[in-house]
Amino acid sequence: MAYNIEVADFFRLSRKQNYPILYPTGTGSEVGERIVLAAPLGTTGALVTPEGRAAIRVAHQNQAQCRPDILTTATWTRRIAFREAAIFDDWERASREHFALGIQLAREAAENETISDGHRIYVGLSIGPLECSENPQALYPAAYLYETHYQTALIGAGVSDAVNQNGSADFNAFETFSTELEAVKAAEAGSAVYEKTGVPFSMSLKPNKMGKFPDGTIAETIEQIRGLPGLLALGGNCITPDEVSGVVDEIRANYDGVIIISANGDNNHIEESWYRNHSVEAAIAYAKNAEAWLATGALGIGGCCGTVADPYGLELAKMIGAVRCERRGSKRLFLSYVAV
Numbered sequence: 227m228a229y230n231i232e233v234a235d236f237f238r239l240s241r242k243q244n245y246p247i248l249y250p251t252g253t254g255s256e257v258g259e260r261i262v263l264a265a266p267l268g269t270t271g272a273l274v275t276p277e278g279r280a281a282i283r284v285a286h287q288n289q290a291q292c293r294p295d296i297l298t299t300a301t302w303t304r305r306i307a308f309r310e311a312a313i314f315d316d317w318e319r320a321s322r323e324h325f326a327l328g329i330q331l332a333r334e335a336a337e338n339e340t341i342s343d344g345h346r347i348y349v350g351l352s353i354g355p356l357e358c359s360e361n362p363q364a365l366y367p368a369a370y371l372y373e374t375h376y377q378t379a380l381i382g383a384g385v386s387d388a389v390n391q392n393g394s395a396d397f398n399a400f401e402t403f404s405t406e407l408e409a410v411k412a413a414e415a416g417s418a419v420y421e422k423t424g425v426p427f428s429m430s431l432k433p434n435k436m437g438k439f440p441d442g443t444i445a446e447t448i449e450q451i452r453g454l455p456g457l458l459a460l461g462g463n464c465i466t467p468d469e470v471s472g473v474v475d476e477i478r479a480n481y482d483g484v485i486i487i488s489a490n491g492d493n494n495h496i497e498e499s500w501y502r503n504h505s506v507e508a509a510i511a512y513a514k515n516a517e518a519w520l521a522t523g524a525l526g527i528g529g530c531c532g533t534v535a536d537p538y539g540l541e542l543a544k545m546i547g548a549v550r551c552e553r554r555g556s557k558r559l560f561l562s563y564v565a566v
Contacts (some may be wrong), residue, residue: 232283232330233252233348233395233396233397233426233458234426234458235285235398236295236348236404237483238460240470240483240484240525241483241525244525244553245475245525245550245553246520246525246526246527246549246550246553247295247296247427247484247486247525247526247527247546248292248293248294248295248296248526248527248528248539248542248543248545248546249295249296249298249350249436249486249487249488249526249527249528249531250289250296250297250298250350250488250529251289251292251294251527251528251529251533251535251538251539251542252416252557259357260469264484265444266370268431270465278556279448280329282327282328282331283331283335283448285535286299286331286334286335286336287335287338288330288335288534288535288536288539289310289335289535289539290335290338290339290347291339291535292349292428292535292536292539292540292542292543293339293345293543294528294539294543295347295348296348296349296350296399296427296526296528297330297332297335297336297347297348297349297350297399298332298345298349298350298351298352298399299325299328299331299332299349299350299351299352299395304492308518313362316340318374318412321354321378322377322378322381322386322388323388323494325353325378325381325382325388325454326386326391326392328352328382329349329351329381329382329384329391329392329393329394329395330393332349332391332395333393333395334561335347336348336349346461346519347560348384348397349395349396350395350397350398350399350428351378351379351381351382351395351397351398352398352401353375353378353379353382353398353399353400353401354400354401354403354414355402355404355405355408355412356371356374356408360431366408368407368411371408371411371412372411372412372414372415373415374427375411375412375415375416376415376418376419378399378415379416379418379419379425380419380423381423382394382395382397382398382419382425382427383395383398383419383422383423383424384423384425385422385423391549393482394425396425397423397425397426397427397428397458398416398419398425398426398427398428399427399428399430400412400413400416400428400429400430401429401430401464401488402430402432402463402464402530403429403430403431403432404431404432404433404439404440404443404517405439405440405442406439406441406442406443406446406447409429409431409439409447409451410447410450410451412429413427413429413450413451413454413457414454414461416429416457417454417455417456417457418455419456419457420455420456421455421456425456426457427456427457427458427532428458428459428460428461428486429451429457429459429460429461430461430463430486430488431444431460431461431462431463431473432448432462432463432464432465433462433465433469433473435469437469437472437473437476444473444476444477444480445476445480446478447541448460448481449480452480452481452483455484458483458484458534459483459484459485459486459525459526460467460477460481460483460484460485460486461477461485461486461487461488461526462474462477462486462488462489463486463487463488463528463530464488464489464490464531465489465490465530466489466490467489467490467512467515469489470487470515470519470524471518471519471522473487474487474522474523474524475523478523478560480494484522484526485524485525485526486524486525486526486527486528487516487519487524487526487527487528487531488527488528488529488533489512489515489516489529489530489533490529490530490531490533491504491508491512491529491530491531491532491533491538493535504532504534504536504537504538505537506537506541509533509537509538509541509542510540510541512529512533512538512543512544513538513541513542513544516542516545517549520546527542527546529542
């Protein structure tokens with residue numbers, strides 16, 4: 227028995243039945259530290275070493291074993307690394323190869339878990355901003371932002387010319403956008419790819435501590451995004467737990483669809499060394515916070531920096547399972563199991 231519906235219907239029915247969604251659990255943060263780059267091979271762009279490929283595979287397998295509803299290929303930080311290291315002449319082409327490889331390995335992990343117990347896991351291609359700074363418009367014109375995200379979203383749709391392209395994601399997951407300009411251009415690109423291929427998209431925002439962007443507000447950004455064809459969900463990610471309620475309130479005031487939240491592991495900026503200091507106690511506290519986020523209107527719950535699958539994903543899975551049982555009551559949700 228497994229979900230036998232497309233990802234858009236899964237999101238729609240989850241919203242209709244108030245059915246919590248277990249989203250990503252920090253794969254990208256962990257993979258980003260451990261990827262080993264290889265030299266370019268002809269026109270193949272960025273191929274990682276066997277060690278790097280193994281790191282991506284293991285991270286996705288660990289995430290899949292938490293039985294999430296969504297597994298994202300959160301490897302987009304390599305795009306920034308490729309550019310800054312100047313390793314490849316065509317760093318954008320190199321990053322596209324890496325995105326395609328991420329889909330391949332995430333799909334492998336998702337399908338292996340589905341075969342083992344029948345729980346379907348949808349795969350999203352995590353697409354991050356071109357620049358993590360708060361002023362990308364100073365570096366890239368709007369047309370360039372749009373075209374680059376459009377080409378990346380085509381990878382998620384499985385119709386790019388990337389050498390590693392081997393199948394598609396179920397949707398494109400745009401994440402960690404900290405300016406209105408790039409968020410809007412990325413969403414427009416995702417919508418254009420949806421109209422071309424039928425592959426939908428989600429958008430997660432990263433406002434500053436004041437709940438704003440340097441070039442606009444959450445409300446202004448949502449006004450330009452919410453009506454775009456193909457939009458599955460809006461949310462916030464790479465924000466601290468104490469910022470979540472404000473972000474959810476702002477999104478809910480301006481958008482009536484599925485809200486997804488993937489917060490960081492604590493209330494401070496997480497340094498690289500912190501990634502290796504995970505405790506079950508911290509994961510339990512995070513899951514308790516996440517339970518409160520569900521109560522305030524979020525529906526998709528996951529994690530970002532510092533929230534590896536074990537223990538964070540496992541604790542989130544326990545919490546979401548309990549909330550599902552509570553909300554279901556005596557009724558059997560349509561989404562619980564749909565015969566294949």
